[in-house]
Amino acid sequence: QVQLVESGGGLVQAGGSLRLSCVASGRIFNNYAMAWFRQPPGKEREFVAAINWNGGLTRYADSVKGRFTISRDNAKNTVYLQMNSLKPDDMAVYYCASRDRFRSSLYGSYEYWGQGTQVTVSS
Numbered sequence: 001q002v003q004l005v006e007s008g009g010g011l012v013q014a015g016g017s018l019r020l021s022c023v024a025s026g027r028i029f030n031n032y033a034m035a036w037f038r039q040p041p042g043k044e045r046e047f048v049a050a051i052n053w054n055g056g057l058t059r060y061a062d063s064v065k066g067r068f069t070i071s072r073d074n075a076k077n078t079v080y081l082q083m084n085s086l087k088p089d090d091m092a093v094y095y096c097a098s099r100d101r102f103r104s105s106l107y108g109s110y111e112y113w114g115q116g117t118q119v120t121v122s123s
Contacts, residue, residue, distance in 0.1 A: 002026045002112040004096045009117030012086055016121075020081040022096030022114055030074040032099040033106050036081045038092035039116075045095065049081060050106035059106040063089070083119070091121045 008020040020036070035050035049060045049070040058070055069082040079096060094117050097110035 002029065002098055002100070004098060004112055004114035006094065006096045006114045006117040009094060009119045011120045011122065014087055014121055014123050016086050017082070017084045018086065018119060020083065020094055020096075020117060020119075022079045022081075024077040024079075024098060027100075028077055029098055029100050030077070032102060033110075034072060034079045034096065034098045035106065035110055036070060036079075037095045037097055037110075038090075038119075039095070040089070040092040043092075047107065048094070051079065052106060057106065086119075086121045088121045088123045091119060093118050 003025045004022055006022045008018060012018055031053045033050055033052050036048040037045050038048050039045040047061050048064055049068055051058045051070045051072050055072050067085045072079040096114040098112045100111045
């Protein structure tokens with residue numbers, strides 16, 4: 001079993017920045033992809049960004065390209081999401097997710113999920 005704990009959420013003004021962190025513990029899968037998803041108020045959860053096992057490959061939702069950066073530090077069992085130029089539309093609960101197996105695409109299913117961290121963006 002893998003436990004994922006997110007942190008770094010909070011209230012920020014539009015145009016500001018936040019850095020989310022997700023620490024994994026338990027049965028660590030440093031060889032597999034990790035991702036960030038978000039769920040805006042009243043909407044379904046959506047993909048934000050993903051990173052492969054060594055950080056050499058990343059994917060982003062069109063809505064965050066050029067503003068968000070995903071990275072990972074396997075020595076610390078941690079994945080990060082640097083969010084710049086935040087917009088009110090970015091307001092959501094952000095979830096960290098990890099896999100327990102290899103899949104060729106960074107999109108698609110993830111097996112483990114954190115509890116989420118709230119990001120609020122004021123206009």
